Amino acid sequence: MPIYEYQCMKCGTRSEFLVRSSDTDDLRCKDCGSAELYKLMSAPNFSLSSSGPTVPESGGCCGAPGSCGSPGSCCSH
Numbered sequence: 656m657p658i659y660e661y662q663c664m665k666c667g668t669r670s671e672f673l674v675r676s677s678d679t680d681d682l683r684c685k686d687c688g689s690a691e692l693y694k695l696m697s698a699p700n701f702s703l704s705s706s707g708p709t710v711p712e713s714g715g716c717c718g719a720p721g722s723c724g725s726p727g728s729c730c731s732h
Contacts, residue, residue: 663692
């Protein structure tokens with residue numbers, strides 16, 4: 656089952672839920688209990704290269720995903 660991120664329209668809390676697309680009627684805000692949730696568009700956790708899709712490495716030299724010195728990395732070591 657995929658993980659979806661929702662934002663509560665009442666209190667603004669963002670929460671992640673592991674749900675089937677048919678089970679969204681029972682979702683409630685984890686903070687205030689409201690059923691008024693808006694599904695957010697989440698960024699995918701992969702990148703495309705000329706050789707095909709790749710999953711980012713975790714724990715580069717600065718502890719952030721990706722390799723240090725690569726485009727979009729946290730540092731240039």
